Amino acid sequence: MTNSKGRLYGIGVGPGDPELLTLKAYRLLKSASVVAYQSADDRPSVARSIVASYLNDRQIEVPFHFPRALDPYQAKPLYDKAVIPIADHLAAGHDVVVLCEGDPLFYGSFMYLFTRFAHQYETEVVPGVSSPMACASAIGIPLSYRNDIFSVLPATLSSEVLATQLVNADAAAIIKLSRHFAKVRDVLQKLGLMTRARYIERATMAEQRIVALDEVDADRVPYFSMILVPSNVQL
Numbered sequence: 001m002t003n004s005k006g007r008l009y010g011i012g013v014g015p016g017d018p019e020l021l022t023l024k025a026y027r028l029l030k031s032a033s034v035v036a037y038q039s040a041d042d043r044p045s046v047a048r049s050i051v052a053s054y055l056n057d058r059q060i061e062v063p064f065h066f067p068r069a070l071d072p073y074q075a076k077p078l079y080d081k082a083v084i085p086i087a088d089h090l091a092a093g094h095d096v097v098v099l100c101e102g103d104p105l106f107y108g109s110f111m112y113l114f115t116r117f118a119h120q121y122e123t124e125v126v127p128g129v130s131s132p133m134a135c136a137s138a139i140g141i142p143l144s145y146r147n148d149i150f151s152v153l154p155a156t157l158s159s160e161v162l163a164t165q166l167v168n169a170d171a172a173a174i175i176k177l178s179r180h181f182a183k184v185r186d187v188l189q190k191l192g193l194m195t196r197a198r199y200i201e202r203a204t205m206a207e208q209r210i211v212a213l214d215e216v217d218a219d220r221v222p223y224f225s226m227i228l229v230p231s232n233v234q235l
């Protein structure tokens with residue numbers, strides 16, 4: 001039995017390729033006794049699948065689930081409840097390593113743990129290779145130059161907001177496509193951006209797919225996909 005509190009680590013495991021893990025994340029993962037990750041009942045954890053070959057059966061695994069796209073006021077009590085198993089481990093003095101797809105602090109669910117625990121427990125965040133960078137490398141096109149404004153736009157925004165933001169950006173990543181794909185494609189068409197924009201699905205994963213926007217079936221767009229609009233500058 002120990003009196004000291006556990007430490008919380010949020011480690012970025014990158015966009016999919018298990019080799020895109022930092023040495024620091026790898027070291028923490030290999031030495032972790034408790035490994036936590038976001039996992040819905042009906043879907044296995046993507047972050048866990050990325051590092052599955054580095055885990056061992058002596059590690060305690062703690063799945064947790066934050067439902068997506070809830071009104072923040074409705075979400076708060078559910079999120080408070082979801083983190084209880086992790087709180088129990090930390091209070092018992094166990095370090096907890098939380099696996100985060102991409103980077104933990106870039107639209108990552110780790111942020112809900114960070115805001116709840118960082119003031120109580122020693123917390124360390126290990127950055128990860130983030131999906132816009134992985135997608136730019138996958139399509140092999142320079143993303144932003146010099147003083148370019150690079151915008152990250154959730155596809156959940158309205159057509160009007162997307163159009164305004166795209167007009168004001170030199171380069172952009174449009175994330176969280178799924179059922180919003182058709183709306184986004186329509187906006188890109190109206191702005192004359194169809195030839196510049198690229199669609200990338202599951203970048204760096206075994207199932208990576210890059211196709212022209214007009215070849216994408218809008219009814220089969222996975223969550224792990226994005227559209228990049230690279231800079232127009234060519235130097």
Ligand SMILES: C[S@@+](CC[C@H](N)C(=O)[O-])C[C@H]1O[C@@H](n2cnc3c(N)ncnc32)[C@H](O)[C@@H]1O
Binds near residue numbers: 101129175
């Ligand atoms: C909640 S955000 C998480 C971002 C993540 N923390 C990161 O640093 O990349 C999820 C969105 O990131 C994008 N994304 C994450 N991984 C991806 C991948 N391997 N390929 C394409 N898009 C990805 C998708 O647009 C997805 O809807």
